[in-house]
Amino acid sequence: MSGERPARLPERDRPWMMRTYAGHSTAKASNELYRRNLAKGQTGLSIAFDLPTQTGYDPDDELARGEVGKVGVPISHRGDMAALMDGIPLDEMNTSMTINATAAWLLALYIVTAEQHGVAEEQLQGTTQNDIIKEFLARGTYAFPPAPSMRLIADMIAYTVEHVPRWNPINICSYHLQEAGATPVQEIAYAMSNAIAVLDAARERVEPERMEAVFGRISFFVNAGVRFIEEHAKLRAMSILWEQIGTERYGVQDPRHLRFRYGVQVNSLGLTEVQPENNVQRIVLEALAVTLGRDARARAIQLPAWNEALGLPRPWDQQWSLRIQQVLAYETDILEYGDIFEGSKVMDALVQELLEGARAEMDVVAQHGGAVEAVPYMKAALVDSHRERLRRIESGEQVVVGQNRFEETEQSPLTADAEGGILVVDPALEAEQIEEVRAWRSARDQAAVDGALAQLAEAARDEGGELNLMVPTIAAARAGATTGEWAATLRGVFGSYRAPTGVGEAAAGSSNGELTELRAEVERLQEQLGRRPKMLVGKPGLDGHSNGAEQVALRARDAGMDVVYDGIRLTPAQIAASALQEGVHVIGLSILSGSHRELIPAVMEALRERGVQAPVIVGGIIPEHDVPDLLKDGAAAVYTPKDFDITRIMREIVALLAAQAERPALAAGSAPA
Amino acid sequence: MSPDGAALAARLRERDLAAAPEALNLLESSGPEDRLQADALLAALSPAALGGEAPGHVVGVTGPPGAGKSTMLSALLAGWRARGRTVALLAVDPSSRRSGGSLLGDRARIEFDARDAGVLIRSSAAGERLGGLARSTAASADALAVAFDVVVIETVGVGQAETDVAEAADTVAVVVQPGAGDALQFLKSGIMEVPDVLVVTKADLGQLAVSARRDLSAALRSLGARSTPVVAISSLPPTSGIEELLDALELHRRSIDLAGRRTAARRARALREFLAEHGERGVRELGGRAEAERVLSTQDPGAEVPALIAALEGSPRA
Numbered sequence: 001m002s003g004e005r006p007a008r009l010p011e012r013d014r015p016w017m018m019r020t021y022a023g024h025s026t027a028k029a030s031n032e033l034y035r036r037n038l039a040k041g042q043t044g045l046s047i048a049f050d051l052p053t054q055t056g057y058d059p060d061d062e063l064a065r066g067e068v069g070k071v072g073v074p075i076s077h078r079g080d081m082a083a084l085m086d087g088i089p090l091d092e093m094n095t096s097m098t099i100n101a102t103a104a105w106l107l108a109l110y111i112v113t114a115e116q117h118g119v120a121e122e123q124l125q126g127t128t129q130n131d132i133i134k135e136f137l138a139r140g141t142y143a144f145p146p147a148p149s150m151r152l153i154a155d156m157i158a159y160t161v162e163h164v165p166r167w168n169p170i171n172i173c174s175y176h177l178q179e180a181g182a183t184p185v186q187e188i189a190y191a192m193s194n195a196i197a198v199l200d201a202a203r204e205r206v207e208p209e210r211m212e213a214v215f216g217r218i219s220f221f222v223n224a225g226v227r228f229i230e231e232h233a234k235l236r237a238m239s240i241l242w243e244q245i246g247t248e249r250y251g252v253q254d255p256r257h258l259r260f261r262y263g264v265q266v267n268s269l270g271l272t273e274v275q276p277e278n279n280v281q282r283i284v285l286e287a288l289a290v291t292l293g294r295d296a297r298a299r300a301i302q303l304p305a306w307n308e309a310l311g312l313p314r315p316w317d318q319q320w321s322l323r324i325q326q327v328l329a330y331e332t333d334i335l336e337y338g339d340i341f342e343g344s345k346v347m348d349a350l351v352q353e354l355l356e357g358a359r360a361e362m363d364v365v366a367q368h369g370g371a372v373e374a375v376p377y378m379k380a381a382l383v384d385s386h387r388e389r390l391r392r393i394e395s396g397e398q399v400v401v402g403q404n405r406f407e408e409t410e411q412s413p414l415t416a417d418a419e420g421g422i423l424v425v426d427p428a429l430e431a432e433q434i435e436e437v438r439a440w441r442s443a444r445d446q447a448a449v450d451g452a453l454a455q456l457a458e459a460a461r462d463e464g465g466e467l468n469l470m471v472p473t474i475a476a477a478r479a480g481a482t483t484g485e486w487a488a489t490l491r492g493v494f495g496s497y498r499a500p501t502g503v504g505e506a507a508a509g510s511s512n513g514e515l516t517e518l519r520a521e522v523e524r525l526q527e528q529l530g531r532r533p534k535m536l537v538g539k540p541g542l543d544g545h546s547n548g549a550e551q552v553a554l555r556a557r558d559a560g561m562d563v564v565y566d567g568i569r570l571t572p573a574q575i576a577a578s579a580l581q582e583g584v585h586v587i588g589l590s591i592l593s594g595s596h597r598e599l600i601p602a603v604m605e606a607l608r609e610r611g612v613q614a615p616v617i618v619g620g621i622i623p624e625h626d627v628p629d630l631l632k633d634g635a636a637a638v639y640t641p642k643d644f645d646i647t648r649i650m651r652e653i654v655a656l657l658a659a660q661a662e663r664p665a666l667a668a669g670s671a672p673a
Numbered sequence: 674m675s676p677d678g679a680a681l682a683a684r685l686r687e688r689d690l691a692a693a694p695e696a697l698n699l700l701e702s703s704g705p706e707d708r709l710q711a712d713a714l715l716a717a718l719s720p721a722a723l724g725g726e727a728p729g730h731v732v733g734v735t736g737p738p739g740a741g742k743s744t745m746l747s748a749l750l751a752g753w754r755a756r757g758r759t760v761a762l763l764a765v766d767p768s769s770r771r772s773g774g775s776l777l778g779d780r781a782r783i784e785f786d787a788r789d790a791g792v793l794i795r796s797s798a799a800g801e802r803l804g805g806l807a808r809s810t811a812a813s814a815d816a817l818a819v820a821f822d823v824v825v826i827e828t829v830g831v832g833q834a835e836t837d838v839a840e841a842a843d844t845v846a847v848v849v850q851p852g853a854g855d856a857l858q859f860l861k862s863g864i865m866e867v868p869d870v871l872v873v874t875k876a877d878l879g880q881l882a883v884s885a886r887r888d889l890s891a892a893l894r895s896l897g898a899r900s901t902p903v904v905a906i907s908s909l910p911p912t913s914g915i916e917e918l919l920d921a922l923e924l925h926r927r928s929i930d931l932a933g934r935r936t937a938a939r940r941a942r943a944l945r946e947f948l949a950e951h952g953e954r955g956v957r958e959l960g961g962r963a964e965a966e967r968v969l970s971t972q973d974p975g976a977e978v979p980a981l982i983a984a985l986e987g988s989p990r991a
Contacts, residue, residue: 145909
């Protein structure tokens, strides 16, 4: 009888761990930010690394241009890590690092920094994200091919289970899958399939009796969208599946090890640039999805800031998000009750529905040979889901308040300041970081570094052998090697890799009246040009968030253009070479990392050098007040997150090309002979 | 205003690789004025005008999706560059043109140094044409072979794609992955013509690759094609078999009667394009296929395809 159970818990639950995903500019500036955040009641750290650090390049690498200190903190060596953690007690702190391809290296720097503070590695607590499959699928900050990437992860798991037992070596991320367009069923199925791939790889590297502990150390990093009832059901479904996988596949018996543990960052995809204050209530509701039901409550939460669709949040914006968590935990009664959904027929039915869908989709992934082999399949499925989501928003089927409904608005005072209500990183910092890393290299014992890197290369070549890569990685960190050197050494052995783009496999879009009309315009343009209009779509810089670029490429294809999709991580020289060689009529570039002010002029310069005259269209997270400058730099048009109607963008591009074709001097894609 | 075809041809004859993109723009165009300039460009680059066949080696690479062509081509590009060869790659994408448009994603998967002026990659859509090539691909390969040391035509498919490629390439390499029985079946049943070089990818798969290679070699022997090399490669580091493959491709090129093969290929292409333009009825009016072939055989062996088509069109009985 339910009446026998008291409604209230004998003791109020302890709040979840509260974090803010933070880091920017330099190690020193980020350290000051962390200390202030901790003073405000934050209970754990969540380190945001910049893109060069995430992808294994030093600040002075060509690919790092414009990205140093932008979306996170640059960490090149143990000196940087020591500055980042200065004055923070590493034996008490719980540190989460959003780091994947270079996770082993950043953990090594953390271990070496602790060692210098007299803190032993077995005392360290925290999480390295370390989920490479979702980097191939959604986020793009991979560095090595799949097989050696999985080996690095397995080696880290084997090492931490033995030497850093309180560390979560991997956070299986369903978060980014939702950001890439995953439905709840896809999010559950792909995350669980991914976890299975990791556990199977770890099983090859650890003693059988340790597998129970390994299973217990796997945690998840999930997403929660604004449909918060279904999102809560999703988390309940995940805990049921996880327990089932643990007992059935890995023979785990200890209930503590079988518990589904997750941290969360709620949805950023649904945040809008228009009427950005509405994002606050979206974030609050999403936070309810991961806190309401006690049986599936998050262990750690970080909330995005209201202005993430505009640019990088400032410390004050992030404080607002921390305060949302604190009001929820300390003012409301949410922590006083048992699971409030227990016995709910609606919740149980929702969970059942998601479980059935997820199990069926997991079978499909298994038929492809598991998550690693199924990356192209999953990627194409996500691109299709994302396209369907965009279609529903463009058609108004899915309401986004302020964007496709209730658009009338007063001027927002929040974005009225000169910077438009966001953080702008000083571009001069990049030059300082370049100087700094060069000074570091010239001051260290070079022979010791060379020796350590040689050992690392040897361990890397020992395929399937006994050598655990963490050991030489820690030695290289201690010797003073840099992030770029560590990654370059491994790239030298493993080779580099380009992930599948998912766009080639995506099916042709359904046509509607608008698209049919657009195709007719494209046909007319083809008559004018002599060739089918050809568009280059790509992403300069290190930012791997390719969802937007992929959707633009698909729509251009569906509109009847030939689209050269060049993928992510392109240098200005690569873009210029592609544009010239392919003879494209227009170039579409997408940048979400805030580095457009540096990268667009560099691309324009490279195009000029090669005599490419095709117009450049820029899209991404571009603050409104940067638009005039980009146009002055030579961009033909700039689209920001408020331009959600891709068909309209295509129509404007076609009109632009038609107008240019009228003027013969500019008609050809390349320079006159 | 159309670019000057003859001027572009002159630059290509001087091996000015920077002229290639614009020449390709011209050859792909269907604008009436562009077509005239394109014909002028091809005439100026014909073996008759050059006084011999274009020096470049045209290599056709074809195979089913997922066989590992892109990774292999990345490794081959590096190999050819290390041997001092300039390379142009014409990547023909099979993507359907239901909307008219196409997504050409292959470029993103091939690794090369963007600063290296000795490499050119051009993507195009196969379009409605059966057989795997874009309309202009063969003409593009003819033109680029004047300026580049190696011209690669990459297509997707097994069973029919290589027929079309064979009319444009000096050497055809079919790429298969271990465990894919299709190639074996197609080969045995005669659906697939015997390629000049057979490549088995993913040699790192060990036993599977070894047995794939053995089965293919056995099938080739049973078809009497004892001399067709079967090369096993692994394109992932540590790479293997790439040097052997480069050697096999070059050896094939040296072993054939290049002028004879190319003349025959040009004549076959001219007939096929005439057929596409004028239909069976057009061929009948010429006096049938045999008569068409006779007309072609009377032409200069070094004549370019547009000139051959013009000869057919201008033939007295047409």
